[in-house]
Amino acid sequence: MTKGANVALATLSENTGSVTISLEWSSPNGDGDADVSVLLLGADGKVRSNADFFFYNNPAAANGSVQLLGQTPTGNGNEDRIQLDLTALPSDVERAVVAASRHQRAAFGQLENLRITLTDAGGERLLGFSISGASVESAFVFGEMYRRNDEWKFRAVGQGYETGLAGLATDYGIEIDDDDEQDAEAPQAEPEGKKEREDVSGAAPPASAGVPAPRPAGPVVDAPAADVPVIATAEAGPATAAAGRRLRTARKKVTLPKAPRKSLAENDSWRSARLFPASSLKNDREREIRATSILLSVMAHVPEFGRRLTAGFGAPSGHIETFTEVTLPNGDSPRRPDGIIRIERAGKLWTALVETKTNGNPLKAQQVQDYMDIAARRGYEAVITLSNDVALEGSPLVLVKVDGRRKHKVALWHLSWAEVTHQAQMLIRHEGVRNEIRAWMLQELLQYLQHENSGCHGFQNMGPAWVPVRNGIDQETLCPGDQRAVLVVESWERLIRQVCLRLGGELGEKVMPVQRARRGTDPQSRRTALAERFCEDGRLHAEIRIDGAAGVLAVTADLRLGKLRTSIDVAAPDQVYPLSRVKRLLKQLVEAPADLHVQTLLDGQGAGPRGTLEKLRPEPGDLVPRNAGQISGFRLSLSKSVGSTRGNAESGFIRSVDDAVDRFYSSVIVHLEAWAGRRSPEGAPA
Numbered sequence: 001m002t003k004g005a006n007v008a009l010a011t012l013s014e015n016t017g018s019v020t021i022s023l024e025w026s027s028p029n030g031d032g033d034a035d036v037s038v039l040l041l042g043a044d045g046k047v048r049s050n051a052d053f054f055f056y057n058n059p060a061a062a063n064g065s066v067q068l069l070g071q072t073p074t075g076n077g078n079e080d081r082i083q084l085d086l087t088a089l090p091s092d093v094e095r096a097v098v099a100a101s102r103h104q105r106a107a108f109g110q111l112e113n114l115r116i117t118l119t120d121a122g123g124e125r126l127l128g129f130s131i132s133g134a135s136v137e138s139a140f141v142f143g144e145m146y147r148r149n150d151e152w153k154f155r156a157v158g159q160g161y162e163t164g165l166a167g168l169a170t171d172y173g174i175e176i177d178d179d180d181e182q183d184a185e186a187p188q189a190e191p192e193g194k195k196e197r198e199d200v201s202g203a204a205p206p207a208s209a210g211v212p213a214p215r216p217a218g219p220v221v222d223a224p225a226a227d228v229p230v231i232a233t234a235e236a237g238p239a240t241a242a243a244g245r246r247l248r249t250a251r252k253k254v255t256l257p258k259a260p261r262k263s264l265a266e267n268d269s270w271r272s273a274r275l276f277p278a279s280s281l282k283n284d285r286e287r288e289i290r291a292t293s294i295l296l297s298v299m300a301h302v303p304e305f306g307r308r309l310t311a312g313f314g315a316p317s318g319h320i321e322t323f324t325e326v327t328l329p330n331g332d333s334p335r336r337p338d339g340i341i342r343i344e345r346a347g348k349l350w351t352a353l354v355e356t357k358t359n360g361n362p363l364k365a366q367q368v369q370d371y372m373d374i375a376a377r378r379g380y381e382a383v384i385t386l387s388n389d390v391a392l393e394g395s396p397l398v399l400v401k402v403d404g405r406r407k408h409k410v411a412l413w414h415l416s417w418a419e420v421t422h423q424a425q426m427l428i429r430h431e432g433v434r435n436e437i438r439a440w441m442l443q444e445l446l447q448y449l450q451h452e453n454s455g456c457h458g459f460q461n462m463g464p465a466w467v468p469v470r471n472g473i474d475q476e477t478l479c480p481g482d483q484r485a486v487l488v489v490e491s492w493e494r495l496i497r498q499v500c501l502r503l504g505g506e507l508g509e510k511v512m513p514v515q516r517a518r519r520g521t522d523p524q525s526r527r528t529a530l531a532e533r534f535c536e537d538g539r540l541h542a543e544i545r546i547d548g549a550a551g552v553l554a555v556t557a558d559l560r561l562g563k564l565r566t567s568i569d570v571a572a573p574d575q576v577y578p579l580s581r582v583k584r585l586l587k588q589l590v591e592a593p594a595d596l597h598v599q600t601l602l603d604g605q606g607a608g609p610r611g612t613l614e615k616l617r618p619e620p621g622d623l624v625p626r627n628a629g630q631i632s633g634f635r636l637s638l639s640k641s642v643g644s645t646r647g648n649a650e651s652g653f654i655r656s657v658d659d660a661v662d663r664f665y666s667s668v669i670v671h672l673e674a675w676a677g678r679r680s681p682e683g684a685p686a
């Protein structure tokens with residue numbers, strides 16, 4: 001579409017009662033990001049109240065009509081998704097404006113490939129609109145949905161604002177206290193009329209997490225003495241505020257309780273009774289049956305959780321019921337999918353078949369194909385596969401054939417156990433659910449998923465190509481063009497995405513892999529290019545952006561040297577004297593490990609002096625350049641031996657990556673300040 005153009009949704013698809021809108025962008029340096037928002041407007045072009053403004057502090061409408069689904073990585077950058085249930089929008093809402101803004105009013109001109117796309121409930125992309133010429137604008141209206149003669153239409157807008165989120169929202173009748181640039185340590189108010197949300201769960205994070213909660217931006221809430229997690233949240237949604245009350249845009253932050261209630265057990269051998277025990281599971285089939293039943297049951301009885309998972313599949317918001325081991329006719333061979341999800345809204349049904357695998361078992365293409373055919377014949381909307389694998393764009397886990405002659409189309413979606421765990425963590429630890437029993441059920445689900453015997457541990461095997469590729473690197477026989485190298489690169493990408501999901505769930509922050517690709521590059525071509533480079537230097541490299549961190553976390557696995565390196569480039573603080581800049585950095589690293597490697601980055605001159613923290617603490621002047629070069633930043637890094645086996649054992653490659661990221665975050669990144677007003681230093685590649 002072109003700017004200003006409009007189109008009726010009914011002319012594009014018969015399945016537009018619920019649509020998914022994706023806002024996409026990429027960043028040349030990997031650290032650019034934006035936040036999506038939605039405004040519901042009445043006939044006068046203004047919001048009815050501040051409750052009609054949906055953004056990072058108010059991500060969902062009580063009736064499910066608007067849900068911000070969060071970001072997912074793409075081949076060229078990231079996309080932030082929004083689900084709009086047009087059938088659930090109140091009759092006095094005439095328009096739904098879709099926008100995005102940048103933190104601290106950074107310019108959209110620093111981002112590339114700004115684009116909005118719209119997908120129907122069946123997963124089919126209907127339209128797209130690209131925004132070009134962005135420069136100093138810090139907020140953009142990408143597009144809007146609007147009613148005309150009882151039907152919904154879409155208009156490509158592309159209007160920018162230099163005044164950021166506050167200026168955009170004010171134009172639509174919202175009074176904003178623009179605290180986007182205020183000190184992050186200041187106490188922060190809640191969205192309009194919303195009760196203060198407190199995460200007071202009585203359960204501590206699992207010992208395996210290894211990642212502390214982020215330092216609070218507001219006051220920490222202590223846990224009450226209770227056996228059942230108590231999570232106080234808002235009611236159905238933000239209410240209309242008293243006159244004159246302004247909306248705060250500062251990001252809310254919550255923290256885990258300082259300590260759980262003291263146990264009444266006599267010793268550590270006493271195990272707490274669990275709602276979903278996992279220790280008695282004997283084989284993979286038992287694991288699949290129990291995991292499916294437990295997950296679907298919790299989805300049905302904790303609506304916030306069920307809606308969070310199904311919204312991404314284009315499902316409407318409504319009454320949800322779930323079923324297991326249902327037999328469906330299929331000629332002479334009836335089929336029994338592992339589960340069925342059915343949602344009712346306004347008398348209409350949305351149905352999805354569920355096929356589950358646990359313990360690293362692969363999905364079977366023929367089995368999924370049968371379910372797709374059955375769903376198409378019965379008029380069901382979707383087939384959902386659930387396994388330990390993480391899906392990649394442009395690299396489907398199973399290949400299915402779609403009969404184009406059928407009018408009814410079935411969408412095929414994939415969900416990883418790591419994503420299920422992530423969503424459970426975000427709700428139970430950082431966002432909250434509506435009552436105590438639901439909170440307890442969600443906590444029990446999380447305990448089950450993280451049990452060593454559940455088989456729901458996410459991606460846990462680098463694949464059959466790992467051993468021959470490693471041997472080829474050791475023996476210097478791996479040649480460019482070897483398809484096995486591409487498979488290892490895909491496994492590496494899956495692992496990094498899972499690391500982001502796990503870390504994001506622990507911290508309650510947005511954690512995303514950074515993609516650096518030229519515009520228009522398809523995902524498979526990008527992976528092929530990375531595999532060529534991997535064959536030459538034997539290194540797997542990835543970058544992770546953690547919301548609020550001082551810089552981008554880089555992870556490099558050098559298989560020739562058997563070393564795993566985690567690093568971060570941070571800007572130098574604004575101090576007059578070079579030595580003062582060094583001392584201020586070392587003060588931040590007082591609790592960092594002694595073997596942390598610190599290197600000075602010089603403005604326009606690359607790398608400068610370097611040394612370990614153990615040697616630099618008594619002699620900080622060793623980091624000051626002798627040639628009077630200007631210090632622009634510092635590179636901090638830790639190295640350790642990399643695991644060799646392809647699995648998730650203690651000596652495995654996957655476990656070594658998890659441990660290295662956890663150690664680097666908890667011992668280094670969490671102590672660093674992101675000094676405002678300075679861009680990340682430009683230095684040599686990590």
